[in-house]
Every structure is written in structure tokens, then in C-alpha cells.
Amino acid sequence: MTIVLGAIADDFTGATDLANNLVRGGMRCVQVIGVPNTLPNLSQVDAVVVALKSRSCPVDEAVTDSLAALEWLQEQGARQIFFKYCSTFDSTDKGNIGPVADALLERLGASQTVMVPAFPINGRTVYQGHLFVGDRLLNDSGMQNHPLTPMNDADLVRVLSRQTPHAVGLANRATLAQGAEATRQRLATLAADGVRHVICDTVEESDLDVLAEATVTQALVTGGSGLGQALPAQYRKQGWLADIAEPGRLQPASGSTMVLSGSCSRATLAQVDDFLARHPGAGFALDPLALAKDDKQWEQALAFAFEHLEQEAPMLIYASADPEKVKAAQAELGVEKAGFLVEEALSQLAVTLVTEGVGRLLVAGGETSGAVVSALGIKAMRIGEQIDPGVPWTQATLGQREAPLSLALKSGNFGGVDFFTRAFEVLP
Ligand SMILES: Nc1ncnc2c1ncn2[C@@H]1O[C@H](COP(=O)(O)OP(=O)(O)OP(=O)(O)O)[C@@H](O)[C@H]1O
Numbered sequence: 001m002t003i004v005l006g007a008i009a010d011d012f013t014g015a016t017d018l019a020n021n022l023v024r025g026g027m028r029c030v031q032v033i034g035v036p037n038t039l040p041n042l043s044q045v046d047a048v049v050v051a052l053k054s055r056s057c058p059v060d061e062a063v064t065d066s067l068a069a070l071e072w073l074q075e076q077g078a079r080q081i082f083f084k085y086c087s088t089f090d091s092t093d094k095g096n097i098g099p100v101a102d103a104l105l106e107r108l109g110a111s112q113t114v115m116v117p118a119f120p121i122n123g124r125t126v127y128q129g130h131l132f133v134g135d136r137l138l139n140d141s142g143m144q145n146h147p148l149t150p151m152n153d154a155d156l157v158r159v160l161s162r163q164t165p166h167a168v169g170l171a172n173r174a175t176l177a178q179g180a181e182a183t184r185q186r187l188a189t190l191a192a193d194g195v196r197h198v199i200c201d202t203v204e205e206s207d208l209d210v211l212a213e214a215t216v217t218q219a220l221v222t223g224g225s226g227l228g229q230a231l232p233a234q235y236r237k238q239g240w241l242a243d244i245a246e247p248g249r250l251q252p253a254s255g256s257t258m259v260l261s262g263s264c265s266r267a268t269l270a271q272v273d274d275f276l277a278r279h280p281g282a283g284f285a286l287d288p289l290a291l292a293k294d295d296k297q298w299e300q301a302l303a304f305a306f307e308h309l310e311q312e313a314p315m316l317i318y319a320s321a322d323p324e325k326v327k328a329a330q331a332e333l334g335v336e337k338a339g340f341l342v343e344e345a346l347s348q349l350a351v352t353l354v355t356e357g358v359g360r361l362l363v364a365g366g367e368t369s370g371a372v373v374s375a376l377g378i379k380a381m382r383i384g385e386q387i388d389p390g391v392p393w394t395q396a397t398l399g400q401r402e403a404p405l406s407l408a409l410k411s412g413n414f415g416g417v418d419f420f421t422r423a424f425e426v427l428p
């Protein structure tokens with residue numbers, strides 16, 4: 001039994017986002033953390049998403065890890081490879097989207113791939129190659145303040161051209177409106193002209209269906225999870241998928257609840273405020289400047305958490321802060337150290353508190369989720385019910401727990417304003 005789709009995700013929340021859409025498309029999907037040391041049982045699996053922490057690491061590391069994931073997915077017989085990155089194209093002029101896509105194409109012996117970041121249901125659209133978040137251009141959406149990958153240019157052809165030596169082209173909406181065959185022709189014409197990466201307009205969900213039909217036989221596709229919601233139907237048309245599988249049912253959740261947030265996105269800041277308004281006194285703020293001095297603040301956070309564990313009360317521990325505070329910490333500590341201090345503190349709190357009884361854990365932020373999940377030693381996750389578009393509940397088996405850990409990894413920009421409260425209400 002071979003798998004149909006093998007996906008390589010550049011962060012952990014993006015991995016669960018894509019896995020969620022594949023499951024909602026009727027595929028049996030498993031998410032693994034990194035390349036597995038031991039082969040999981042894939043006999044009843046149609047798609048595997050390999051979650052990496054390769055979005056903001058050095059380019060060479062991102063390429064090496066992505067190629068290792070590709071090799072493993074090819075060994076599982078994947079018919080198509082999907083490189084999943086952020087719907088807001090989170091990257092810098094160094095990469096890592098361009099260099100990783102180039103390396104995957106070269107290893108696959110392919111000459112072209114499509115770049116489809118859009119996820120219209122969550123307000124991510126592309127028009128004439130320009131990325132919008134809602135009605136704002138990317139560089140005016142708040143993503144210009146991202147702590148690690150500030151996005152200051154919405155023109156994706158220009159952005160990607162700074163990351164790769166190869167030609168970047170555009171398949172615009174006028175082409176997509178003519179249907180899948182016209183889109184295929186456009187891609188072929190661009191390929192004949194040596195264009196290796198094609199940014200694809202996407203304004204409505206129907207554009208994703210056209211792109212999925214036009215690219216289902218391409219060795220590599222890349223983008224956000226939106227394309228992942230359209231591809232399963234095309235796999236069925238190809239005869240690669242037998243039936244529509246029901247979403248996996250998670251086991252009943254158990255243990256105390258906890259929210260950890262390292263995301264500084266506008267959406268997450270609003271979710272933090274909403275939680276604190278609903279649960280006065282249930283939040284503890286971490287500050288990287290304090291964390292840099294000594295262990296005092298971390299110990300205070302732990303004491304806060306133990307107090308709430310005893311009361312079985314909801315709790316939020318967060319470093320989420322407005323751009324001015326983030327920039328001040330980065331100015332004093334450096335971007336990388338500030339980020340590391342927060343990720344380290346949150347991940348170590350997660351390890352201690354899961355051992356002490358937390359069984360329902362919500363983590364906000366992709367890099368933050370990567371640090372927490374890796375510190376917990378999680379190797380694979382089952383995908384459950386969707387909470388909001390792009391964010392499902394998942395479950396993972398941990399050595400130290402009899403019952404599985406219920407885990408929601410929330411992409412920074414996703415989820416309704418009441419997400420930190422409502423997520424636990426929809427958990428089975
Ligand atoms: N107060 C702070 N000062 C400086 N850096 C911070 C602060 N709080 C969080 N960070 C860092 O900012 C980064 C946030 O990235 P993360 O990917 O976790 O969130 P996000 O980008 O909003 O989520 P996503 O990637 O899912 O969109 C992390 O490295 C985190 O450690």
C-alpha cells in the first residue's frame with residue numbers, strides 16, 4: 001500500500017493546517033514530526049504530512065531537512081509531493097521558500113512548480129501576483145511586524161525572485177477563469193520559456209479547484225493549505241483514492257487545560273485579550289528581557305501554573321506582545337535570542353505541566369508549536385475535528401501519559417477572537 005500525497009511542511013501549525021484540509025477532503029492523513037526513525041503503520045493512510053521546523057532556520061538546514069523528508073516520502077510511494085509553507089508566504093530574501101522549492105524540484109527531476117499560498121476562507125487571496133490578507137495588502141496587514149519574517153512586499157513574483165536564481169512567472173486570474181486546460185497551457189508555455197516557479201492567482205475557492213485539476217499530475221506543488229482542500233477530489237478523478245474517509249475520531253480528552261502563546265500576530269493578541277477578559281487573573285505574561293536575566297520569571301510562571309492546576313482552572317501563559325515591545329526586546333537581545341528564550345521557556349513549561357496533569361493543550365504560533373511539540377518528544381499526531389478553518393484538534397501518545405494528549409496547534413493568524421475559550425468547548 002503506497003500513499004498518494006506526501007507533504008513537507010515548514011512549520012508545525014502549517015502541518016496541522018494542511019492535514020486538517022486533507023482530512024476534510026476525505027483523505028486518511030497522519031502527521032509525523034520530522035522524518036520517522038521507525039516506520040509508522042501507513043497501511044490505511046492516504047497522505048502523510050512531515051512537520052519540520054524549517055521556515056526560519058538557516059537555509060542549508062532547511063534544504064537538508066526538506067530533502068530528507070522528500071526521500072522518506074518517496075520511499076512510501078508518494079505519487080505527489082506538496083511543499084507547505086505559510087499562506088502569508090512567511091520568508092526572507094534568503095528564503096526559505098525559494099531555496100527549498102529549488103532543491104525539491106532538482107531532486108525530483110522536475111522543471112516547474114506552482115506557488116499557491118492562498119487560503120480564501122481565511123482571507124488569504126492573490127490577485128495579479130499580489131498577496132492580500134482580507135482587504136489589506138500583505139505588507140499592510142500586520143505581517144510587516146512579524147518578529148522573525150516581516151513581510152514588507154506583497155508582490156510575490158518580486159519576493160520569490162529575491163530567493164531563487166530561477167525565473168518566476170505568473171498565472172493570473174484571467175487564465176484561471178478559462179479553466180484547467182487553459183491553465184495547463186499557460187504553465188506549459190511558461191515552462192518552455194524556462195520559468196521554474198509560477199505564482200498563481202487565487203481569489204475564490206473555485207480557483208483552487210481549477211489549479212488542483214491543472215496540477216494534479218505535477219511531481220511537486222507548493223503553497224498554503226487551500227490547495228490541499230481541492231486536491232483530494234482530483235486524486236479521486238485519477239483513480240488514486242478509493243473512497244471518502246470519515247474524519248478520524250479522537251479519544252475523549254482528559255486532564256487539565258492550558259494555553260501557551262508565543263505568537264505576536266494581531267489575531268493572537270486579540271485572542272489573548274479576549275481570554276483575559278473572560279478569565280480575570282488566569283494569564284501570566286512572560287518577558288524575554290526578564291527571562292534573559294535569570295530563572296525567576298520562569299519559576300513564577302511555574303508557580304502560577306501549579307496554582308491553577310490545583311484549582312483545575314483555565315490558564316494562559318504568553319509572551320505575545322505588541323510590535324513595540326517585541327522590537328525593544330529584539331533590540332536588546334537580538335531577534336534570534338529573544339525568540340529562543342521565549343520558545344525555550346514555553347516548551348519547558350509544557351514538558352513540566354503535561355507531566356503534572358495538563359491533558360488539553362493549545363499552543364499559539366508555528367515556531368512556538370515546533371518548540372513545544374519537539375520538547376514533548378511527540379513523534380506523530382492524529383488529526384481530529386476542526387475548531388476553526390486551519391486549526392484542528394489533534395492527539396498524540398506520550399510515554400508518560402496513559403491517555404493521549406489533546407493538542408491544538410494554532411497558526412498565529414487563524415482562529416476567531418474567542419478561540420482560546422471556545423476551542424476547549426468543542427473538544428470531545
Ligand atoms: N515578546 C516577544 N519578544 C520577542 N520575540 C517574541 C516575543 N514573543 C514571542 N516571540 C517570538 O516570536 C516568534 C513568533 O513566531 P511563531 O511562529 O510562534 O508565531 P506566528 O508567526 O504568529 O505563528 P505562525 O507561524 O503560525 O503564523 C517566536 O520565535 C517567539 O519566540
Ligand SMILES: O=C(O)[C@@H](O)C(=O)CO
Nearest residue numbers: 014017086087224366411
Ligand atoms: O498557512 C498558514 O497561514 C498556516 O498554516 C501557517 O503556515 C502558520 O504558520
